[in-house]
Amino acid sequence: xxxxxxxxxxxxxxxxxxxxxxxxxxxxxxxxxxxxxxxxxxxxxxxxxxxxxxxxxxxx
Numbered sequence: 484x485x486x487x488x489x490x491x492x493x494x495x496x497x498x499x500x501x502x503x504x505x506x507x508x509x510x511x512x513x514x515x516x517x518x519x520x521x522x523x524x525x526x527x528x529x530x531x532x533x534x535x536x537x538x539x540x541x542x543x
Contacts, residue, residue: 486517486521488514488518488521491509491513492517495507495522496518496521496522496525499519499522499523500522500525500526500530507519
């Protein structure tokens, strides 16, 4: 499945990729997970700018 981001999602992806620290503060259902994973995928595999990722999330 090919992900085609909305304009606001692409803006968030670009922001994450271009800043050292970032937070994605969007309402429920607007794609925070896919935004973050897309930006990390870009940084890790396309730009080779990072080698490790720290994800902080609550346990269910």
